[in-house]
Amino acid sequence: MYVAVKGGEKAIKNAHRLLAEKRRGPKEIPELSITQIKEQLSLSVSRVMAEGSLFDEDLAALAIKQARGDLIEAIFLIRAYRTTLPRLAYSLPIRTDKMNVERRVSATYKDLPGGQILGPTFDYTHRLLDFDLMEASDDDLSEEVSTDAEGLKTEKTTQPSDTGMPRVLGGLLNNEGLIQAETLPENEEEHPVGDLTREPLEFPVDRDQRLQNLARGDEGFILSLGYSTQRGYARNHAFVGEIRLGTVSIEIQPPELGFAIDIGDLEITECETVNQFQGSKTEPPQFTRGYGLVFGQNERKAISMALVDRALRAKEMGEDIVAPAQDEEFVMSHSDNIQATGFVEHIKLPHYVDFQAELGLVRRMREEQQTPSTQQSQTQQAAE
């Protein structure tokens, strides 16, 4: 057990000064600006917003700067900050089907209405270090048409297609009845939506709480669990039906206005997986589905979340719970990296009294072992 300690103010103060100096680095190197972090390390910003569970690019960038690039520390700062603000409202459910798409791909259909749009992706890059980036350059990337070394001509803009982008799962597969439809609770208006920031976690939980937990859960943890399902621990044969990245508008309905208003945009990554069939004596075989939705641009997390969401639906699908990824208590109790880091890292703080007790205990046990005759006589005495 951790115990309170007194003293050390001066040392602590100096340690914090050393930290501030380390954060700033050598004075002759220009200081990072929040805009630089926001615009050039935007994927770090995305991760901090997703796991900090607060969409605000400036605050996330500030947290990254303050945390010296330690993203979990930055997430901690964001989580702490959000507790200082009042909750004004719940939004209406966002409409990802109306997204301003930056990227949209499907691994299940080659030809889709609206097409496959790669957008700004690392996919198909060669993963070779680009040494040109060693030096800052003002390369003009704004030329309308450019030709590369292999003579491949690329344009800066092109006419977008006029067709909309129907959802792959809901729109295309569901038309044939080949995939399970999403179900809505009866009387949706009155059905409370679980909120882990308001109610303590109690098992068993429903899918709404699971999705909230996964959306703010640690990327690495969710990634590993998703991977474990692919390697055979609750295998469910997932395909990526669709990934979308883009912006959606946030709408709220303030009671004083009585109608919904749009308060701005939110960048979001969505992933829907198509998983292996389910059927019964009465129902024909059907694909099942998993869902991932994450703040910012983070499709690694979105795909992993969809895999784990599907695995966690084991009970409702009547599957045996045999693997960690299917165990909601295991997954949800360990996915939060702020809880995890708090408990793991706290063991470095003073545990002097606790340890003294254990030290005393082990000394006594050793003494007793070395002098069995005394022990025997003691036992005899006790018996008497």
Place this chain on the structure above:
Amino acid sequence: MTDVSGQKDQLNQKDTNSERQKWLSVLARCTLQDLQHHWNELTKSEADLNNLPYRFLRKAETGLVMVRGRAGGDGQQFNLGEVSVTRCTVCLDSDHIGYAYIRGRDHKKAELVAVLDALLQTNRWSQKIREIFVTPLASAQEKAKLDRKSQIATSKVDFFTMVRGEDA
């Protein structure tokens, strides 16, 4: 007869609301710089607005909105995470009440949006502010959206499926 006129009033109210939804959505997406720039232009020619009297029904305050999503995009609702939001309510001397709910933590912007929302409901300023703020800012936003769409469209891909060697 009274029923009919009542319905008509309601209809008008609905129209105003949808107009209002439009302008609030446009204003919420502007930067403070854009809004201030247009405001400065406006007040140059309209001295009345320079010291426009209004009072706060609610001073600008920042809080959180919990964003909701739906499983599978159209299924059960869940809480995704929060977003920082600033709100502000002002009241003009003419008793027109202006509201602002904007994403972010910019108090000045929220106040300006609330004032504009109030002015947009007055007969005197509605036309003018639409001309100076809403219409040009809306088309700038629309253009930015389309420009981005045509940039993104260059990465539209047509995959060809290759026949696997062993099947050939």
